[in-house]
Amino acid sequence: MPKLKIKKSKYLKETISHIDIKKHNAVSFVEDMSKMAFSARETARAAQIYDMMLKDKKCSVILCLAGSLFSAGLKKVVVDMIKNNMVDAIVSTGAIIVDQDFFEGLGFKHYKGTQYNIDDNELRELAIDRIYDTFIDEEQLKVCDETICKMADSMPKKPYSSREFIREMGKYLSKHAKNKDSVVLQAYKKGVPIFVPAFSDSSAGLGLALHQWKNPKSHIAIDSVKDFVELIKVKVKAGETGIFMIGGGVPKNFTQDVVIGAEIVGKPAPMHKYAVQVTVADVRDGALSSSTLKEASSWGKVETTYEQMVYSEATMAVPLIVSYAYHKKAWKNRKPKNYAKLLDKEK
Secondary structure, three states, rough: OOOOOOOOOOOOOOOOOOHHHOOOHHHHHHHOOOOEEEOHHHHHHHHHHHHHHHOOOEEEEEEEEEEOOOOOOOOOHHHHHHHHHOOOOEEEEEHHHHHHHHHHHHHOOOOOOOOOOOOOHHHHHEEEEOOOOEEEEEHHHHHHHHHHHHHHHHHHOEEEOOHHHHHHHHHHHHHHHHOOOOOHHHHHHHHHOOEOOOOOOOHHHHHHHHHHHHHHOOOOOOHHHHHHHHHHHHHHOOOOEEEEEEEHHHHHHHHHHHHHHHHHOOOOOOOEEEEEEOOOOOOHHHHOOOOOOOHHHOOOEEEEEEEEEEEHHHHHHHHHHHHHHHHHOHHHHOOOHHHHHHHOOOO
């Protein structure tokens, strides 16, 4: 194949901008939506339920993240949630935490792209990866992989929960971050534990694979069962919880299952009192991501008094929901739970 004469700069021009909920007060807009019907009213009710979680002093909020959220411009929303005590624990996919957040913490960017009239073969030749209408420099992703590998090389060789490893990523960014608007960094500073049950399905997995390849007899490993045990400890300590789920998949099921897990280990805990899910998954396919919160109640995971499904793409609904709760200011009366400190103490 002939060498391309064009350069990456043809595509990597304008960066993705992360929306700032502090600049946009959606309270009156959402309240007007509550007087409408269909998705408008559902989104408004979800915002009201999230605000209820923050007003409830006994409630701990668990945020679940799945999908290409931070590459799409939602990173700062979650950064502000952490900074303002609007979330107490996070369960996420690896791509969001590593390929998107840690990646930007290292100083790299996501770029505005397009899904129209684009030659993906040309992108491949230029080492540019596409996420729908967003472009990423693959060579920069490799730096992210290699950074994970170097971190692993320097750590004591033993099993870690993903939370423990992500804590080390936060510590690394506290010293080396080129962009401090990072969920990993802010969670490290505020003691908000981040769990990634499928940690290997990300740049972290590639970096750790390289680490183990180079060190077959002495290496670190990620213990996903330890993740489950640690989140059960959070649930038992918290008691009353609310879950705010963006997307579905593993984070959704992992977080809902802690209620059953607490019962199994002999520390019964109440069902999640509040629950909101924003998803585009179709309930008719019978899959996990689309299963309703009412269905979760049949498993003894979620109460149905304060639950709301919002069938919307995340970049549309989430800024409205979080802006509403931020500008209602219930978070000002919340104190940080610092569950990371609890888990580190119990090692």
